[in-house]
Amino acid sequence: MERVRTTELAAHVGERVAMHGWLHRLRRLGGINFLALRDGWGIAQAVIDDPEELAKVAPLHDESVLALEGLVTAEPQAPGGYELRDTRVRVLVPAEEPPPFELNKRVLKPSLDVFLEHAPIGLRHPQKRAIFRLGAGIVHAFRSYLRSQGFTEIQSPKLVEAATEGGANVFPVDYLGRTAYLAQSPQFYKQIMVGVFERVFEVGPVFRAEPHNTARHINEYVSLDVEMGFIHDHHTVMGLLTEVIRAIIQHLAESHREELALLDAHLPSVPEIIPSVYFPDALEMISQATGRDVRGEPDLAPEDERWLGAWAEAEHGSDWVFVTGFPLAKRPFYTHPDPGDPTYSNSFDLLFRGTELVTGGQRLHRYGDYVAALESRGIDPTPFASYLEVFRHGMPPHGGFAIGLERFLMQLLGLGNIREATLFPRDLTRLSP
Amino acid sequence: MERVRTTELAAHVGERVAMHGWLHRLRRLGGINFLALRDGWGIAQAVIDDPEELAKVAPLHDESVLALEGLVTAEPQAPGGYELRDTRVRVLVPAEEPPPFELNKRVLKPSLDVFLEHAPIGLRHPQKRAIFRLGAGIVHAFRSYLRSQGFTEIQSPKLVEAATEGGANVFPVDYLGRTAYLAQSPQFYKQIMVGVFERVFEVGPVFRAEPHNTARHINEYVSLDVEMGFIHDHHTVMGLLTEVIRAIIQHLAESHREELALLDAHLPSVPEIIPSVYFPDALEMISQATGRDVRGEPDLAPEDERWLGAWAEAEHGSDWVFVTGFPLAKRPFYTHPDPGDPTYSNSFDLLFRGTELVTGGQRLHRYGDYVAALESRGIDPTPFASYLEVFRHGMPPHGGFAIGLERFLMQLLGLGNIREATLFPRDLTRLSP
Incomplete structure (x- = not known):
């Protein structure tokens, strides 16, 4: 007898089918025994009449x-509209003890700390796993759209000789007697690969040795990286990013309705053109509106991001807003200056619901500009020799961006902590599970 | 004027178009100046008649x-059948010096060492980049087939508290004052996630601190990992793997003809059922055929794999052969024994053209079996506590496999060294580029 998934019962009404899964809940209601069976995709209800069958499951832990095995029957009262009747049970693997917390409540009760401690079990909760199925959907749509635009996927090394930004916050690795570092970003490699494929993307882990403990930072996360050649300036990149975001939201809307409903999540719409504010203008607007004088600040504070998010929502009905032209000095050395005013840069952040989600911009593409940028920042160019080599051999104007997957999920679902959007988060205190 | 890719000229005959790219070669043949322009996808030929235009490009380095900008013209003599005429040239970024080796020869001349030293430039060579476009194709087809079968993609942490196999060969990381390790495989996490999604896959880096220097090992590589629940035994997994391989080969055949031709690569066919040999029988066959008595050996030597590859080719016309039932003691502690003879295991290797490409099998799924397996091997279970926890809470019979991406490319393309199939290899001496 072929196995049928819990989500496939509608196609088998009147047939006897086999189902596999986990004992999500067994309860007696109005004299009837209902067994909720959870498999990898959903939950189905089975009625257990036969005392012999009931005796098999009654003593089991969830x-x-x-x-x-049973007869698929349409039953308007059953969750999903179908249930299994005349059910026969085979116990494949009994659980040895009750779960550390109740997985069959609509919302999980334990604190985040307790949940994370037992995440290998807790992730089985339908709401929890829905988060990560949405995460898989984001990644799929990201890749799928970029492939359709001629981008090639790359896999760059995570063990590197030098820190990407020439700074601190890198994890040292004992590499066969030498010191290596964990890559903070695939930045150098994706730029190098523009010389090969013009358009590249990568989905992979990045590592930040930042010893802070906040609700929106973790020390290892998944970065969705893009880089493209032959751009006009950072606006070309912002145009691509807008379409990537649009494709992701559209895919979630089409293919992940159940997960979104389970999490009571509301997808943002993506405007044809996402509103955009020039950095100095943003500071001016914030100063005038709030009375807090932020003019001359080198960067946006979280409250500034929230103000801009609210402004975009109120003025443009948009969950999204670009901020462009951050001060050059605050961006990494490879950032391209604004040709009209080199105090500022051809860079952008994309804020989503008042929080930075994406950072990107145009990069330098001439060797001499790199040498000058490193020198003016007092960074030793030696560790970057083989990265810099490509700029002696013809690199087109290029740029790109990086989206933090967990940050995206957190903002999209309104989660209070990025750890809820991370399968097994790594932070100041957590290296396991 | 919209930009047209070098591979799109056929659709624009009779039009003036813009093309962007790199000066691949400029040469004078029979009094005509031909400029080969390489972009991210191919190479197109442009005829430069106007002395003013020629003067712009003649002094440039490749x-x-x-x-x-020029007029697209059908020209049977031109590579691809089309060329640009009446060409106007704009130099966007002149190269500052000649490339470290000639990128416009059909085959690259330099030694592997020299090539790797300058890989950021060398990868622009059409044959070289074809290798990695095929790599991207393998990964795409892998994911695409698995998604169609209900598998969910996961991203597991690469920073872990304990070594996966409880053994050596892990890279230690200075993790904010503690010692962490780089994951040798996502094994524990993919098993844990079977309890959540039933069917999962991951594409990500794995790290092996093995201090050897061979043509088929590197210290960081890309692992294509799969794990599934509710299997009968390892044969269920082998069936899935066969279809994954079939889907990959079919995708390459359909979507990567040009890259395959450029590399003179011949795709294997994938038999309906891949031939399979039981490990003890394999040793018996090898002993009888070669006179080398390998009966009782605990594992296959590389020459044994080659013999089995040749046998599968001769006897079954297959580039592929499964070896099943490796001795339990030689497989990791989570390996499921053969219920009929627990000296052996429900494990397999898939050999491709005489080299191990995939390792997989059925895993233990009962808590007590794990405790016993760790104890009998003298491995301290403490570091595995949160992994072991899931087996107290109902894990179905499950299994999976892992394909090494670079190994696959190497075997598929007949490359002599796995470093040729790795963008930026990490080995005993290489941490850069």
């Missing part, structure tokens, strides 16, 4: 692994 | 970045 999460025991079962094989059921 | 790899200078150009914008061309």
Whole structure:
């Protein structure tokens, strides 16, 4: 008998089918025994009439692994509209103890700390796993759109000889007797690969040895990186990013309705043109509106981002707003200056619901400009020799961006902590599970 | 004027178009100046008649970045059948010196060492970049097939508290004052996630601190990992793997003809059922055929793999052969024994053209079996506590496999060294570029 998934019952009404999964819940209601079976995709209800069958499951702990067999019946009262009747049970693997917390409540009760401690079990909760299925959807749509635009996927090394930004916050690795570092970003490699493929993307882990403990930072996260050649300036990159975001939201809307409903999440719309504010103008607007004088500040504070998010929502009905032209001195050395005013840069952040989600911009593409930029910042160019080599051999104007996957999920779902959007977060205190 | 790619000329005959790219070669043949322009996808030929235009490009080093404009003309003699005439040239970024080796020869001349030293430039060579476009194709087809079968993509942490196999060969990381390790595989996480999604896959870096220097090992590589629940035994996994391989080969055949031709690569066919040999039988066959008595050996030596590859080719016309039932003691502690003879295991290797490409098998799924397996191997279970926890809460029979991406490319293309199939290899001596 072929196995049928819990989400496929509608196609099998009147047939006897096999289902596999976990004992999500067994309860007696109005004299009837209902077994909720959870498999990898959903939950289905089975009615257990036969005392012999009931005797098999009654003593089991939740999460025991079962094989059921029964008659698929339309039942408007059943969750999903179908249930299994005349159910026979085979216990494949009994659980040895009750779960550390109740996985069959609509919302999980334990604190985040307790949840994370037992994440290998807790992630089985339908709401929790929905988060990560949405994460997989984001990554899929990201790749799929970029492939359709001629981008090639790359896999760059995570063990590197030098820190990407020439700064601190890198994890040292004992590499066969030498010191290596964990890559903070695939920045150098994606730029190098523009010389090869013109258009590249990468989905991979990045590592930040920042010893802070906030609700929106973790020390290892998944970065969705893009880089493209032959751009006009950073606006070309912002145009691409807008379409990437649009493709992701559209894919979630089309293919992840159930997960979104389970999490009571509301997808943002993506305007044809995302509103954009020039950095100095943003500071001016914030100063005038709030009375807090932020003119001359080198960067946006979190409250500034929130103000701009609210402004974009109120003025443009947009969950999204670009801020462009950050001061050059505050951006990494490879950032291209604004040709009209080199105090500022051809860079941007994309804020989503008042929080920075994406950073990007145009990069320098001439060797001499790199040498000058490193020198003016007092950075030793030696460790960057093989990165700098490509700029002696013809690099087109290029730029790109990076989206933090967990940050995206957190903002999209209104989660209070980025750890809720990370399968197994790494932070000041957590290296396991 | 919209930019047209070098591979799109056929659709624009009779039009004036813009093309962007790199000066691949400029040469004079029979009194005509031909400029080969390489962009991210191919190479197109442009005829330069006007002495003023010629004067712009004649002094340039190869790899200078150009914008061309010209009339697309069908020309049977031109590579690809089309060329640009009446060409106007704009030099976007002149190269500052000649490339470290000639990128416009059909085959690159330098030694592997010299090539790797200058890989950021060398990868622009059409044959070299074809290798990595095929790599991207493998990864795409892998994901695409698995998604179609209900698998969910996961991203597991690469910073871990304990070594996966409880053994050596892990890179230690200075993690904010503690010692962490780089994950040798996502094994524990993919098993944990079977409890959540039933079917999962991951594409990500893995790290092996093995201090050897061979043509088929590197210290960081890309692992294509799969794990699935509710299997009968390892044969269920082998069935899935066969279809994954079939989907990959089919995708390359359909979407990567040009890259395959450029590399003179011949795709293997994938038999309906890949031939399979039981490990003890394999040793018996090898012993009888070669006179080398390998009966009782705990594992296959490289020459044994080659013999089995040749046998599968001769006997079954197959580039592929499964070896099943490796001795349990030689496989990791989570390996499921053969219920019929627990000296052996429900594990397999898939050999491709005489080299191990994939390792996989059924895993233990009961808590007590894990405790016993760790104890019998003298491995301290403490560091595995949160991994082991899931087996107290109902884990179905499950199994999976891992394909090494670079190894696959190497075997598929007949490359002599795995470093040729790795963008920026990490080994005993290489941490850069």
